[in-house]
Amino acid sequence: xxxxxxxxxxxxxxxxxxxxxxxxxxxxxxxxxxxxxxxxxxxxxxxxxxxxxxxxxxxxxxxxxxxxxxxxxxxxxxxxxxxxxxxxxxxxxxxxxxxxxxxxxxxxxxxxxxxxxxxxxxxxxxxxxxxxxxxxxxxxxxxxxxxxxxxxxxxxxxxxxxxxxxxxxxxxxxxxxxxxxxxxxxxxxxxxxxxxxxxxxxxxxxxxxxxxxxxxxxxxxxxxxxxxxxxxxxxxxxxxxxxxxxxxxxxxxxxxxxxxxxxxxxxxxxxxxxxxxxxxxxxxxx
Numbered sequence: 001x002x003x004x005x006x007x008x009x010x011x012x013x014x015x016x017x018x019x020x021x022x023x024x025x026x027x028x029x030x031x032x033x034x035x036x037x038x039x040x041x042x043x044x045x046x047x048x049x050x051x052x053x054x055x056x057x058x059x060x061x062x063x064x065x066x067x068x069x070x071x072x073x074x075x076x077x078x079x080x081x082x083x084x085x086x087x088x089x090x091x092x093x094x095x096x097x098x099x100x101x102x103x104x105x106x107x108x109x110x111x112x113x114x115x116x117x118x119x120x121x122x123x124x125x126x127x128x129x130x131x132x133x134x135x136x137x138x139x140x141x142x143x144x145x146x147x148x149x150x151x152x153x154x155x156x157x158x159x160x161x162x163x164x165x166x167x168x169x170x171x172x173x174x175x176x177x178x179x180x181x182x183x184x185x186x187x188x189x190x191x192x193x194x195x196x197x198x199x200x201x202x203x204x205x206x207x208x209x210x211x212x213x214x215x216x217x218x219x220x221x222x223x224x225x226x227x228x229x230x231x232x233x234x235x236x237x238x239x240x241x242x243x244x245x246x247x248x249x250x251x252x253x254x255x256x257x258x259x260x261x262x263x264x265x266x267x268x269x270x271x272x273x274x275x276x277x278x279x280x281x282x283x284x285x286x
Contacts, residue, residue, distance in 0.1 A: 007118025011227065013094030014042055015053060016172060019063035020070065022049065026056040027272055032264045033067040033074075038095035041126045061213050065274035068260040069281060073169055073199050074098060076283070080167055080197060081108055087166035089155065090114065091185075092173045095123065099138045107137055112160060114151050117142035152188055165195035165286075172279070175203040175231045176224075182233055183243055190248035190286060198249070198284045204277045205234045213275040237280065244284040255281035 008014075017038025024031055026049075048054060077088060077098070086109055090096055093113035099106045113120070120142050124134055134140070139158045143151045156162065168189050174182050189198045206217050221231045235243070237254040244252035257274040260281075265273045 007116075008122050009042075009095055009119045010229075012172065012224075012229075013119070014038075016066055017042060017095040017097075018044070018048065018054060019059060019066045022054060022056065022059065023063050023067045025049075027060075027063075028268075028270055031067075032064075033071045035067075035070070035097055035101060037097035037100050037132075040130060041095055041123065058216065060272060061210075061275040061278075062216060064265065064272050065257070065260075065279055068257075068264050068274045069171060069201055069279070071264055072255065072260060072281065073171065074102070076197070076199060077109075077167055077169075078105055081105060085165050085167055085195065085197075086110060087161065087164055088112070089160070089166055089168045091151065091168065091170040094119075094172075099135070100127070100132050103135075107135065110137055110139065110159065110161075112139045112141050112155055112158060114141045114143055114155070116146075117144060163193055165193045165197075168192070168196065168198045170198075170200040172201060174200055174235075175233055175279075176229055177233055179233050179243075183247060186244055186247035186249070186284070190244075190284075192286060194286055196286045198244075198282075198286075200282050200284075201279050202235045202240045202282060203231065203233070203279050204236060208236075208277040210275040210277065213278060217278060237282075240282050244282060249284040249286060251285040253283045253285075255283055 020033060020035040021039035024034055024036055049056070053059065088109045089112045091114050093115050096113065099111055115123075120140050124140055127134060141151070141154050141158050143149045143154050160166075170185065177185070186198070189196065206214060206221065209217055224230050237256070241252040241254060257276045257278065257280055261273045
């Protein structure tokens with residue numbers, strides 16, 4: 001297993017963290033999500049906002065989507081913690097900072113962050129260097145996906161209780177996986193204890209996106225392909241809901257960009273909102 005502690009997060013994880021911070025710095029309050037911890041971990045050059053993919057105007061809809069989906073999931077976690085769910089799994093955690101920003105909620109959970117070994121070791125080191133530490137209730141679960149390791153087995157190895165319900169989250173991942181791999185993940189989670197919930201994002205076919213953001217999405221798709229991590233899977237809401245039900249979930253709900261806008265952006269006067277028919281959410285219940 002590659003356990004290179006110098007393996008920094010990939011460009012996608014870094015960009016998401018920087019967009020979350022850019023929302024705090026460039027958009028007027030109230031902020032949908034107040035998160036600069038990922039930026040602190042990365043500690044980029046002082047001129048990071050001058051990067052082409054950080055242009056405040058061009059990236060507005062994309063960072064709105066990023067903070068909107070993150071806020072929705074965090075609210076979902078809080079709701080289900082209050083209902084007694086005590087386990088939280090983040091697949092492809094990247095620079096997620098829920099544990100550091102919301103310790104009063106996170107400490108009521110057993111949290112599992114699943115990621116490749118190198119970037120995860122880097123994150124652990126940076127959290128310790130910045131004084132956040134790694135509390136006992138936060139479990140880092142390194143999984144070497146390229147070597148075919150099972151994330152489910154690694155969860156159990158790290159204290160996951162299969163007999164108890166869990167919230168499982170996967171954001172910004174499904175487009176990099178085949179339809180078969182996405183279906184396999186859905187089947188895996190559908191086999192967890194009754195009362196569990198799965199929240200995942202999915203990318204709609206690019207031709208369905210709002211015209212003003214389609215060029216940006218096409219640029220992202222081209223960049224992903226050039227970097228060796230192409231977008232493979234696109235789903236309509238009906239297709240992803242069918243995939244979830246076929247996997248064994250009793251209920252599968254689509255959360256659209258309009259739903260997020262109504263919930264988190266309706267009172268804004270600056271026009272900030274997530275784009276329609278780009279990356280949206282599936283919420284599936286067991």
